[in-house]
Amino acid sequence: MRDFRDYLALDRLPHMWCAGCGHGIVLGALARAFSDLDLDPSQIVVVTGIGCWGKADDYLRTNALHGTHGRALAFATGVKGARPSLQVVALMGDGDGVTIGGNHLIHAARRNLSITGLMVNNYNYGMTGGQYSATTPYGGLTTTSREGCPEEAFDTCALVAAAGAALVARTSAYQPAQLRALLRQALTTPGFSFVEVASTCPTYFGRFNQAPGPAEQLKDVAASVGSPGIVAKRQVDDFHARYWRIHGKGDEHER
Amino acid sequence: MPILMQGNAAIAEGALRAGVSFYAGYPITPSSEVAEIMARRLPGQGGIYLQMEDELASMAAIIGASLAGARSLTATSGPGFSLMQENLGMAVMAEVPCVIVNVQRSGPSTGLATRPGQGDIMQARWGRHGDAPIIALCPSSVQDCFDQTVRAFILAEKFRCPVVLMPDQVVAHLSEGLELPGEVTRSERSRPTCSPAEYQPFAAPPGEIPPLAEYGSPYVFHVTSSMHDETGFSRSDPETARKKNLHLHRKLHDRVEDIAEVRYYGPDRPGVLVVAYGITARAARAAVQGDEDAGVLELATLWPLHERRLAEVAGSARLVLVPEMNLGQMVHEMRRIVRHCPVHGLHRADGEPIEPEEIARAIRDSGGEAR
Numbered sequence: 216m217r218d219f220r221d222y223l224a225l226d227r228l229p230h231m232w233c234a235g236c237g238h239g240i241v242l243g244a245l246a247r248a249f250s251d252l253d254l255d256p257s258q259i260v261v262v263t264g265i266g267c268w269g270k271a272d273d274y275l276r277t278n279a280l281h282g283t284h285g286r287a288l289a290f291a292t293g294v295k296g297a298r299p300s301l302q303v304v305a306l307m308g309d310g311d312g313v314t315i316g317g318n319h320l321i322h323a324a325r326r327n328l329s330i331t332g333l334m335v336n337n338y339n340y341g342m343t344g345g346q347y348s349a350t351t352p353y354g355g356l357t358t359t360s361r362e363g364c365p366e367e368a369f370d371t372c373a374l375v376a377a378a379g380a381a382l383v384a385r386t387s388a389y390q391p392a393q394l395r396a397l398l399r400q401a402l403t404t405p406g407f408s409f410v411e412v413a414s415t416c417p418t419y420f421g422r423f424n425q426a427p428g429p430a431e432q433l434k435d436v437a438a439s440v441g442s443p444g445i446v447a448k449r450q451v452d453d454f455h456a457r458y459w460r461i462h463g464k465g466d467e468h469e470r
Numbered sequence: 471m472p473i474l475m476q477g478n479a480a481i482a483e484g485a486l487r488a489g490v491s492f493y494a495g496y497p498i499t500p501s502s503e504v505a506e507i508m509a510r511r512l513p514g515q516g517g518i519y520l521q522m523e524d525e526l527a528s529m530a531a532i533i534g535a536s537l538a539g540a541r542s543l544t545a546t547s548g549p550g551f552s553l554m555q556e557n558l559g560m561a562v563m564a565e566v567p568c569v570i571v572n573v574q575r576s577g578p579s580t581g582l583a584t585r586p587g588q589g590d591i592m593q594a595r596w597g598r599h600g601d602a603p604i605i606a607l608c609p610s611s612v613q614d615c616f617d618q619t620v621r622a623f624i625l626a627e628k629f630r631c632p633v634v635l636m637p638d639q640v641v642a643h644l645s646e647g648l649e650l651p652g653e654v655t656r657s658e659r660s661r662p663t664c665s666p667a668e669y670q671p672f673a674a675p676p677g678e679i680p681p682l683a684e685y686g687s688p689y690v691f692h693v694t695s696s697m698h699d700e701t702g703f704s705r706s707d708p709e710t711a712r713k714k715n716l717h718l719h720r721k722l723h724d725r726v727e728d729i730a731e732v733r734y735y736g737p738d739r740p741g742v743l744v745v746a747y748g749i750t751a752r753a754a755r756a757a758v759q760g761d762e763d764a765g766v767l768e769l770a771t772l773w774p775l776h777e778r779r780l781a782e783v784a785g786s787a788r789l790v791l792v793p794e795m796n797l798g799q800m801v802h803e804m805r806r807i808v809r810h811c812p813v814h815g816l817h818r819a820d821g822e823p824i825e826p827e828e829i830a831r832a833i834r835d836s837g838g839e840a841r
Contacts, residue, residue, distance in 0.1 A: 227703075256690055257666075257686065257687070257688055257689075257690050258686060260538075260685045262534070265695075265696075272692065272694075273703060273704065276690065277690065278685045278686075278690050278691060278692070279691075279692040279693070279694075279702075280533075280534060280537060280692075280693055280694075281692070281693070281694035281695060281696065281704070282530060282533070282557070282560055282564075282694075282695050283530070283556055283557055283559075283560050283695050286526060286527065286530045286556075286557065289522065289526065289527035289528075289530030289531055289534075289557075290530045290531070290533060290534040291534060292494075292520065292522070292527070292530075292531050292534065293492070293494060293520075293530060293531030293532055293533060293534025293535040293536075293537075293538070293542070294534035294535065294537060294538045294685060295534075295538075296492060296494070296518050296520050296531065296534070296535060297491070297492045297518060297534070297535035297536075297538040297539065297540040297542070298535075298538035298539060298540075298684075298685060298686050300686065301538065301685055301686050318523050318524065318527075319523060319526075319527055322522075322523040322527070458513070458518070459513075462513035462514075464513070
């Protein structure tokens, strides 16, 4: 059995995230989920976009494709499409995942390649200085909504479920054990699986909107999730199964 | 025995024979035939056709597929090519081999969807932010569509970079004879031979091409769109950035003679040199037929430009004429390269191809310079 440290580039630590940021907890849960399943790091491709959470691949000893902002799932679709035996995980923030990359997200859910999308939602653009995103709640204070965000936030899980994903789950960085279990399930689900993790941005969103101090902010984001766990689940044949069935080659391409 | 084929079909045929196994695209006139043929033929060859949500995603998907070991292709036209610029830059930066077909229609914007243009020449070279050198090929016949597609895959792997094939709408929709070769030379990826622990995906002497592994092999590797060193991990110091940018430039421009194909038709020392590409090069050849003083230099490769060869052929000229279906793009390059004589442009941007007679008239009208 591999240890979770086998997936981490320990020589590259400490990470670049701010003190109190939830991203490290999520990364730890992901590495533990990999080790729970004893995945071969050479068969994992972690695809990331741009943003604080997009730096996560810097600390992983798997294959990585760190691409342009918002396109992680489109790159992942190419990787998985060409080589279905790979375990493909797309790490996205709320900017990457459901704001600039929203179109790719709904189509990845509809298309159902067996990719796992792990979206860490800290309710704002942390890396660029705390501006509002498509998950900033109405009235949320950010550096581009000083008097409150005038827009409504996406319910991303509902969106992804409606688009047809095989598995949709939600939790927070306050519940790493549950996150680890949900990721295990997502990584072994045929079709598109999506896990949203509510997390903290103590430097911006948390400081402007939540309790003082990162530990209390973790409790705030956990509370904002409501009831964590599986949001939606449906039995689907993944893209490749459907593709080869349609083209009359179902047997040859059985995985 | 030649067979009758359309330019877009010849591109698809060339790609299939070159061993393409992954296509991702979004339908757009006048390139859609490529997608339709790929969708029909790829599954039978064990390949994957993916119709993406847009061209941003199409370009991203062929990058991902290439890193997973596939020969990958997309096809589009102007509006889609604009969207692809973002991840075309990613392919340049991460040094990912892939082939992009841009069937040029008349612009700007949505423009004239079914009419030809040659207005994407400078976009192909400079359309991305930052310096992002690229290879761009320009076929002028159906045979050329086939041959240059095969070559595009070879260049993409050899130089570890995206290659853009840029037929205009006339060439893409033209049907004429195609001689299909028995077999074609397929591109070979230079794969690492070191031990997996030693592998660095961007380690090579300046200007040399680093070997590229594929995801799923024992070689575990990182690529990134951000500035990076030879390990593939991001790094932002000036020396890393200087080396990387110079490498991207030099790997193409130091080897321009291996990349750029220049075709010259005419007398040894032409007094008038017509420099053209795509369907316009064929109009130019028709225009100078029987003229013992005029020659045509066809740019089968648009980027990088073989500047030394262009200057050499133009050396005897009293006039260089550059006809193109835009309001002046390649003519500026020619003015930069040819300094000893006038360089005139002949431009048309109304969605109509340039007729041989227009070129012949331009030569006649140049009067003293031409004769």
